[in-house]
């Protein structure tokens with residue numbers, strides 16, 4: 001990563017530590033700059049209220065020109081129509097709609113709002129086939145986005 | 151060639167500017183959006199909703215640009231990509247007014263152009279902003295980055311070619327040129343790289359056949375190649391005694407191996423060999439009466455396959471010969487050096503190279519005459535065509551023989567003695583080689599030259615006669631084709 005963009009990532013990290021948005025918390029012992037874990041808490045009034053989820057962010061050399069790799073991790077993967085049980089997320093801003101003007105914070109907020117707007121808790125209809133075939137990184141999947149509204 | 155393409159684009163853009171009075175960058179995006187069809191753009195611009203037109207093309211209506219407030223230009227603002235503060239005037243962007251620092255713009259363009267390989271429709275880096283970056287802005291931002299700029303220009307040219315029916319890429323492997331024409335119909339074109347091809351179908355130049363016929367032929371060859379190979383590789387029955395005969399080598403002159411029969415016949419047409427004469431290439435007797443009678447004994451399907459093979463073999467022969475063209479050029483290069491060592495000037499020896507060029511061109515034409523002939527129904531003009539074909543074929547074989555064999559015997563073991571005679575260009579008294587005495591004689595060289603010149607001019611004229619005759623036939627509608635080639 002070019003020096004300017006390392007500084008940007010450091011600023012993003014600092015920002016998240018100092019003034020994280022509601023429901024977003026950086027893991028305390030974050031030491032590596034290229035891989036973070038972020039805890040999300042489901043928003044009040046949503047189907048996921050009070051639930052804890054862990055997101056893993058990986059930043060490639062081309063960040064922020066290229067999107068980070070973002071997946072849910074750990075025992076509690078949110079049951080949601082655009083989230084697979086292996087933690088892969090079907091959200092266009094993480095892939096072809098990524099813009100370098102987006103950030104870790106904006107991704108976290110999009111994910112929280114995606115959870116909040118969900119009318120029911122269920123895996124995507126193709127969950128079994130996808131999880132069986134899925135490659136390690138969701139960035140290698142070519143996503144056909146089901147719809148952009150949820 | 152990318153330069154020519156760009157100047158063509160600039161002309162189109164200027165034309166649009168003169169009509170609409172909009173910035174060139176906007177004109178370019180609009181033209182690209184309409185596949186460089188100026189008429190369609192003008193029509194759409196004047197009838198209907200201009201705001202919608204601009205929205206669909208992902209640009210801001212240049213007549214409705216937001217006003218710049220000069221008071222805020224010195225205020226600092228944060229670049230949303232690198233998070234660094236800059237004075238507003240040092241930030242830059244598209245008419246959508248999303249601004250980023252120049253470093254980030256370059257990084258963004260580099261990532262799009264070099265990593266993702268996109269050149270057209272690079273949008274503003276802001277999230278969900280659909281506004282397309284115009285070429286002027288991009289070129290400006292890429293100043294000082296020639297590598298990215300060159301790649302970008304290549305993509306722009308490529309997009310232009312893809313969106314334009316009058317421009318096509320040269321199909322030669324590794325060639326990055328494009329050829330532009332004024333009207334869309336098929337015709338032979340020549341790229342600056344030397345490759346001659348058909349603008350209609352991008353196959354190598356294929357006079358006298360038309361594109362659809364060639365396409366049908368190539369498909370047939372691909373479909374039939376297995377059967378054809380099987381038949382070629384396998385045996386035939388002697389037309390007289392039915393003994394099984396194997397074909398040995400390339401010659402069509404077959405002698406039945408049965409000791410009682412020893413019938414001599416032509417492999418291709420199954421007719422008696424006698425009227426074929428001494429030269430294999432002389433077989434154009436396929437449709438002659440005796441050949442037909444001989445073949446009548448074979449099943450109908452076998453006959454049509456044989457007929458196909460007859461044409462295919464001719465076609466294939468020339469195709470094979472074309473593969474040796476490079477070798478022939480190399481060989482003739484050496485000869486030209488020799489001739490110069492023997493007293494001819496550089497200008498005087500150019501006839502050899504020209505002769506090879508003529509040979510290659512005639513071979514190319516001949517190859518496709520067999521495709522034409524395969525589908526052609528017999529009529530009076532078809533007979534004339536076949537005569538022309540035969541004449542050209544014989545002339546080409548003679549020229550080929552001059553260039554590939556006779557030249558060697560005329561100059562003797564020239565290649566081995568050339569090093570000893572290279573010190574002197576005059577007739578050498580020190581050289582003991584008898585061949586050198588003959589070839590250093592200027593009248594022998596002049597004689598060879600005259601023969602090659604005469605024959606290659608003859609080939610050229612026969613080729614022209616054949617092509618003109620076919621062209622006249624097309625124009626007067628005398629050619630009848632059989633789609634099945636029967």
Ligand SMILES: [Zn+2]
Pocket residue numbers: 229230231232233234250251252253254255
């Ligand atoms: Zn910046």
Ligand SMILES: [Zn+2]
Pocket residue numbers: 244246247248274275276279280281
């Ligand atoms: Zn924008």
Ligand SMILES: [Zn+2]
Pocket residue numbers: 320321322325326327341342343344345
């Ligand atoms: Zn070319």
Ligand SMILES: [Zn+2]
Pocket residue numbers: 336348349350351352353356360361364
């Ligand atoms: Zn063609």
Ligand SMILES: [Zn+2]
Pocket residue numbers: 388389390391392393406407408411412413
């Ligand atoms: Zn026999």
Ligand SMILES: [Zn+2]
Pocket residue numbers: 416417418419420421426433434435436
């Ligand atoms: Zn024959």
